[in-house]
Structures are given as structure tokens and as C-alpha cells.
Amino acid sequence: MKKTRVVLSFPPSRVEDPIIYHLIKDHGLVVNILRATIDPGKQGRMVVDLNGEENEVSVGLNYLESMGVSVEPLGEELKHVEERCTSCTACVPICPTGALDVNRQDWLVHYDSAKCIVCLSCIEVCPYKAMEESLR
Ligand code: SF4
Ligand code: SF4
Structure with a gap:
């Protein structure tokens, strides 16, 4: 079983399509949605964990891309600007x-x-x- 954390960007034309439903039902992936910002008529973004066998994840990612959903690895979403951080610990x-x-x-x-x-x-x-959001 493989867990892959990715950022999905949905074009406006795909925001209302049941893409996550098909990812689960047709491709057998367990999808854990960590964050979603999707407004009808606008671009949507989701941070998700995709859980499944390696080949299932790979086929699922191909499905997403075939639907026009861009898939990026998570990791550069946020930036810790160390020069500004005072280690105040508020966060x-x-x-x-x-x-x-x-x-x-x-x-x-x-x-x-x-x-x-x-x-x-x-x-x-x-x-x-x-702390800065680096992808928007
Ligand atoms: S809130 Fe966190 S990131 Fe911001 S200055 Fe304090 S320790 Fe650093
Ligand atoms: S680092 Fe910031 S954005 Fe990431 S989980 Fe912690 S509070 Fe949330």
C-alpha cells in the first residue's frame, strides 16, 4: 500500500465533475481530502492523500491528468521564511x-x-x- 500526498488543481470546466468519486469507485483508491477550495465556475484546488497499490495510484494519477486535473507533489506549498522567523513559538x-x-x-x-x-x-x-503560501 502506497500513500501519495499531492495537490490537485481543477480547471473551471471540471470543478463540478465527480472526478474524486471515479477515482475511488473506478480506480480503487482511498482518498483522504486534507484541504479543498473549490468554487463553482472557478479553479479548484485540493490537497489529498491517495492510498492504494503502486500501480493503482499510478493509473489514478493518469486518470486525473486525462481529465485535465493538474497533479503536483506536496512539499513546496508553504515556505518557512527563516530570516523572518523569530522562533516566537506562536504557531x-x-x-x-x-x-x-x-x-x-x-x-x-x-x-x-x-x-x-x-x-x-x-x-x-x-x-x-x-509562513508564506508559495503556490496559488
Ligand atoms: S509564529 Fe512560528 S513561523 Fe512565525 S515567527 Fe513565530 S515561530 Fe516563526
Ligand atoms: S505548518 Fe501551518 S499549514 Fe502546515 S499543518 Fe502546521 S499550521 Fe497547518
Whole structure:
């Protein structure tokens, strides 16, 4: 079983199509939606975990691309601007996954993109604008 975390961008013409339904029903993937911003008539974006056997994930990704959905790996969604970060720790308790945490060796706040689910709570709470959304 493989888990792949990706960002899906839906063109306006596909936003209302049951693409996730077919990904689950026809391609056998377990889809965990971590974040979705989809408005009818506009581009939509989703951060999802796709769970399935390697070949199923691969076929599912091909299906998405054939439907005009762009698929990008998660990892560069958010940027931790270290020059602005004062390690004030305001973001640490509100981060639901521990992606922002204090490193016990240098006592600085570090960002682990592999744990981030792009909930954006840190962007709202950071007083120094040290967390930036890099894809829009
Ligand atoms: S809230 Fe901002 S400045 Fe404070 S530790 Fe988090 S990222 Fe750094
Ligand atoms: S976006 Fe959410 S999960 Fe990611 S680092 Fe910020 S608070 Fe944590």
C-alpha cells in the first residue's frame, strides 16, 4: 500500500465533475481530502492523500491528468521564511500535525513540510509573516 500526498488543481470546466468519486469507485483508491477550495465556475484546488497499490495510484494519477486535473507533489506549498522567523513559538500549539515544532537541540522553530497538511493556520497566526503560501 502506497500513500501519495499531492495537490490537485481543477480547471473551471471540471470543478463540478465527480472526478474524486471515479477515482475511488473506478480506480480503487482511498482518498483522504486534507484541504479543498473549490468554487463553482472557478479553479479548484485540493490537497489529498491517495492510498492504494503502486500501480493503482499510478493509473489514478493518469486518470486525473486525462481529465485535465493538474497533479503536483506536496512539499513546496508553504515556505518557512527563516530570516523572518523569530522562533516566537506562536504557531507551534496551533499546528495540528507537529509540522512546526521546537528543535530541542537549537531551540529554534523548524518546519517539516512532510508533516504539513496545508491548513494555513500558521499563516494567520504568525506575527512576522514568516509562513508564506508559495503556490496559488
Ligand atoms: S509564529 Fe512565525 S515567527 Fe513565530 S515561530 Fe512560528 S513561523 Fe516563526
Ligand atoms: S499549514 Fe497547518 S499543518 Fe502546515 S505548518 Fe501551518 S499550521 Fe502546521
